Amino acid sequence: MTIFLIRRLMQSFVVLLIMSLVVFAGVYAIGNPVDVLISPEATELQREQTIQQLGLDRPMWEQYLIFLKNIAEGKLGTSFVHNRPAITLILERFPATFELAFSALVIAVFLGIPLGLWAGLRADSFSGRSIISGSIILFSMPTFWVGLLMIIAFAINLNWLPTSGRGEVGTFLGIRSSLFTIDGLRHLVLPATNLALYPLALIIRLTASGTSETMSLDFMRSARAKGLHAPRIVFVHLLKNILIPIVTVIGLQFSVILAFAVVTESIFSWPGMGRLIIESINLLDRPVIVAYILVTILIFMLINLLVDVLYSFLDPRVRLEKM
Amino acid sequence: MNRVLGLIVLIMSSVMSVWSFAADSELRVATPNDPSIDPHFLYVSTNAAYARHLYGKLVDLDGDGNVIPSLAVEWKNIDENNWELKLREGVKFHDGSDFDAKDVIASFERVPNVPNNPASYVSNTNMIESITEKDPHTIVITTKMPYALLLRRISGIGIIPSEIAETDTTEDFTSGKAAIGTGPYKFSEYVPGDRYVIERNEDFWGEKPAYEKVIFRIMPESASRMAALLGGDVDLLEGLPPATVETLEERDGFYVAQRPSSRTMWLFIDTHNEVSPFVRDNDGNAMDTNPLLDPKVREALSLAINRDAIVERVMGGLAEPANQIVADGWFSHSPNIPEASYDPERAKALLAEAGYPDGFQLTIHGPNDRYPNDEKVVQAIAQMLTRVGIKTEVATMPKSIYFGRMNEREFSLAFIGWDNGLTGSSLMSLSAAFHTRDKDAGEGSWNAGGYSNPEFDAAIEKAEGAFDMDEQEQSLIRAMDIMIAEDKAAVPLYTQFVITGAKDTVSYTPRVDEHFSAMAAKPAE
Numbered sequence: 001m002t003i004f005l006i007r008r009l010m011q012s013f014v015v016l017l018i019m020s021l022v023v024f025a026g027v028y029a030i031g032n033p034v035d036v037l038i039s040p041e042a043t044e045l046q047r048e049q050t051i052q053q054l055g056l057d058r059p060m061w062e063q064y065l066i067f068l069k070n071i072a073e074g075k076l077g078t079s080f081v082h083n084r085p086a087i088t089l090i091l092e093r094f095p096a097t098f099e100l101a102f103s104a105l106v107i108a109v110f111l112g113i114p115l116g117l118w119a120g121l122r123a124d125s126f127s128g129r130s131i132i133s134g135s136i137i138l139f140s141m142p143t144f145w146v147g148l149l150m151i152i153a154f155a156i157n158l159n160w161l162p163t164s165g166r167g168e169v170g171t172f173l174g175i176r177s178s179l180f181t182i183d184g185l186r187h188l189v190l191p192a193t194n195l196a197l198y199p200l201a202l203i204i205r206l207t208a209s210g211t212s213e214t215m216s217l218d219f220m221r222s223a224r225a226k227g228l229h230a231p232r233i234v235f236v237h238l239l240k241n242i243l244i245p246i247v248t249v250i251g252l253q254f255s256v257i258l259a260f261a262v263v264t265e266s267i268f269s270w271p272g273m274g275r276l277i278i279e280s281i282n283l284l285d286r287p288v289i290v291a292y293i294l295v296t297i298l299i300f301m302l303i304n305l306l307v308d309v310l311y312s313f314l315d316p317r318v319r320l321e322k323m
Numbered sequence: 324m325n326r327v328l329g330l331i332v333l334i335m336s337s338v339m340s341v342w343s344f345a346a347d348s349e350l351r352v353a354t355p356n357d358p359s360i361d362p363h364f365l366y367v368s369t370n371a372a373y374a375r376h377l378y379g380k381l382v383d384l385d386g387d388g389n390v391i392p393s394l395a396v397e398w399k400n401i402d403e404n405n406w407e408l409k410l411r412e413g414v415k416f417h418d419g420s421d422f423d424a425k426d427v428i429a430s431f432e433r434v435p436n437v438p439n440n441p442a443s444y445v446s447n448t449n450m451i452e453s454i455t456e457k458d459p460h461t462i463v464i465t466t467k468m469p470y471a472l473l474l475r476r477i478s479g480i481g482i483i484p485s486e487i488a489e490t491d492t493t494e495d496f497t498s499g500k501a502a503i504g505t506g507p508y509k510f511s512e513y514v515p516g517d518r519y520v521i522e523r524n525e526d527f528w529g530e531k532p533a534y535e536k537v538i539f540r541i542m543p544e545s546a547s548r549m550a551a552l553l554g555g556d557v558d559l560l561e562g563l564p565p566a567t568v569e570t571l572e573e574r575d576g577f578y579v580a581q582r583p584s585s586r587t588m589w590l591f592i593d594t595h596n597e598v599s600p601f602v603r604d605n606d607g608n609a610m611d612t613n614p615l616l617d618p619k620v621r622e623a624l625s626l627a628i629n630r631d632a633i634v635e636r637v638m639g640g641l642a643e644p645a646n647q648i649v650a651d652g653w654f655s656h657s658p659n660i661p662e663a664s665y666d667p668e669r670a671k672a673l674l675a676e677a678g679y680p681d682g683f684q685l686t687i688h689g690p691n692d693r694y695p696n697d698e699k700v701v702q703a704i705a706q707m708l709t710r711v712g713i714k715t716e717v718a719t720m721p722k723s724i725y726f727g728r729m730n731e732r733e734f735s736l737a738f739i740g741w742d743n744g745l746t747g748s749s750l751m752s753l754s755a756a757f758h759t760r761d762k763d764a765g766e767g768s769w770n771a772g773g774y775s776n777p778e779f780d781a782a783i784e785k786a787e788g789a790f791d792m793d794e795q796e797q798s799l800i801r802a803m804d805i806m807i808a809e810d811k812a813a814v815p816l817y818t819q820f821v822i823t824g825a826k827d828t829v830s831y832t833p834r835v836d837e838h839f840s841a842m843a844a845k846p847a848e
Binding site: 030031032033034035036037038039042043044045046047048050053054078080081082083084089092093096148151152155156159162163164165166266267268269271272275276278279281282283284 | 357359361364365366367437438439440441442443445446449492493494497514515516517518540541542543544546547548550551553554555556692721722723724726727728730760761762763765766767768
């Protein structure tokens with residue numbers, strides 16, 4: 001286990017280094033931030049001074065080395081637009097994104113697994129088929145469109161919920177989150193549901209196919225022959241066996257909605273990290289773009305690591321040393 | 324089971340039934356822009372607009388673009404280079420400290436020294452040689468050369484307490500610790516990317532604003548802002564897309580506040596390159612000459628464009644045709660230039676005279692995320708040019724790429740809008756966008772067309788050096804006549820309107836410089 005973890009961490013380090021180079025080159029190619037930000041009244045001389053001051057006149061490799069040197073000192077750069085450390089900007093917005101992604105995942109898991117089980121166990125019934133076709137619809141509808149429809153229906157026409165934004169933030173056990181206030185929850189319902197649609201469809205389909213596959217296996221027949229109760233068969237023997245692909249997908253989906261909830265966050269004006277990256281790209285705020293991508297890579301790697309560790313608990317055949 | 328159901332119903336109903344009623348004294352605004360709380364960091368017009376709420380300036384511009392007293396109550400010229408300003412007495416900062424000459428000097432000194440600043444306010448202060456304190460409420464500003472527009476320039480600089488100006492960083496402003504000014508509103512809360520809340524300064528020296536509290540909801544997505552307005556979550560909407568104006572006006576309870584702004588749109592023409600990068604002959608091959616160097620061709624471009632159609636069909640009536648690059652009614656607007664006419668036949672004839680009876684091929688460039696309807700306007704222009712024989716393709720791109728390339732003179736025909744609000748005249752646009760590029764003199768920094776005419780340059784330099792406003796206006800009119808009427812170096816298009824979506828309960832008067840101002844809002848009667 002320890003060897004596995006150490007090897008994983010070293011791999012992660014290499015991936016981070018390579019990605020930083022790729023991102024740096026990409027961002028460098030887009031354009032010069034000063035052209036976007038500088039006021040039209042600035043003279044050519046001021047423009048040059050600004051470029052010099054920000055170190056943008058140096059060749060790319062030199063800028064990259066400076067960037068690496070700063071990282072070694074624990075600095076990820078300062079935002080051009082906000083004049084604050086990029087990492088502060090990202091971490092400041094992390095809680096908002098986390099609570100949104102977390103709520104979305106809770107919705108997806110607690111609706112998706114039961115629905116998937118039902119559809120898998122009753123594959124030929126009307127309800128089972130409806131669930132499967134429903135999940136196809138969920139898959140295929142574009143998130144932003146569903147999001148707008150939800151706003152029009154529930155916020156504008158019915159006026160039940162607020163159209164957008166993050167609500168009041170409450171404190172519980174020292175954690176500040178909008179999950180702890182009614183106003184916060186009201187603001188969360190629509191975006192979280194919107195963000196949950198895709199992972200929900202995925203979990204339904206995975207659970208359903210896993211269920212119908214496993215139910216026909218020999219050990220399930222023996223379990224039934226032994227006279228075990230149906231709930232025990234389904235929730236212990238079946239679930240344990242179909243959970244591995246589901247956990248993988250949940251892990252992957254969690255990192256995806258954490259890092260790239262851009263569409264949902266934009267439509268619902270959710271002050272999360274996804275919007276930060278879009279705004280930073282629009283304004284060519286290079287330090288934030290680079291820092292953001294490195295942070296998301298880190299998140300991906302951590303969650304994947306967690307998933308691998310979880311595997312070994314769910315399936316004793318998996319030995320981490322061999323991975 | 325029933326108990327669980329009951330609980331769910333209870334939770335749902337309580338969640339749904341908590342309505343968020345806004346108090347009468349609260350104004351909620353949906354805005355696309357995150358503010359910089361630091362008044363001297365990142366000089367873009369939206370930040371200048373936010374700064375007006377918290378920070379007083381020596382003089383300010385009113386909603387029509389006129390200079391009005393603010394922290395300075397009166398001023399006089401000792402001579403052409405020295406201005407004496409009397410400061411308002413008895414003004415207190417939000418932290419209770421007194422305002423005096425030291426704060427002015429320290430604030431102006433801070434402007435060029437904010438670190439890591441890609442857009443400095445220094446263009447508003449670099450004509451100043453020194454500021455001296457005569458007594459705590461009198462200062463003398465000495466300029467490096469006679470500078471008639473000084474008052475307009477210093478209207479861009481927010482005044483903060485000297486102790487803060489000397490030590491505090493942008494971060495301290497963002498956290499609210501240093502966000503102290505003399506303005507009509509006080510800092511209350513800022514959550515980046517989410518909301519910015521300000522409260523009325525009850526000790527404000529001037530007319531107090533109507534609303535006790537203003538909440539800016541930061542929403543870059545225009546569809547979300549619209550939804551928030553229609554759903555009743557906000558009272559005012561900044562940055563309304565013209566395409567949604569009709570939807571809003573048709574609904575009960577909303578209206579669109581509008582007025583012509585100080586931003587005029589035009590096309591840069593490549594009058595510089597011997598071979599223009601995006602001009603091709605009719606077979607699509609590169610040409611060895613640049614037809615745009617011929618004034619007849621440039622005139623044909625202008626005659627081919629139906630400005631009324633752009634205003635009516637693309638802009639939905641929310642613009643006015645322009646015949647020069649400052650709008651009618653503004654200082655330095657030239658009366659000598661005839662209305663821009665639409666005459667495709669004459670355009671074709673001019674092309675034939677210039678030796679292009681069958682026209683040529685061209686690509687027009689424009690941004691697609693900078694001005695209202697920018698992409699559609701460019702497309703419409705391309706169609707109109709094609710109709711007179713200049714087969715025009717369209718290329719649009721995000722502003723983050725567009726303006727850099729434009730300024731490197733990589734385009735043949737490029738769309739741009741210029742806000743003349745700060746100088747209230749054509750001075751800035753003419754000197755920055757049409758004077759021959761000269762780095763050391765600070766001229767022509769946005770001359771993307773490469774226009775260069777010594778006679779024009781002389782007129783601009785005369786205007787810049789003129790201390791007498793009439794003399795300045797005459798020089799500017801002369802320059803505009805040379806550039807537009809004689810040389811046809813740019814194609815003026817239209818002056819856009821500033822539009823704000825509003826609920827009927829709020830009465831809002833937009834400012835001509837497109838700055839949003841909570842002070843311009845009051846409850847409707």
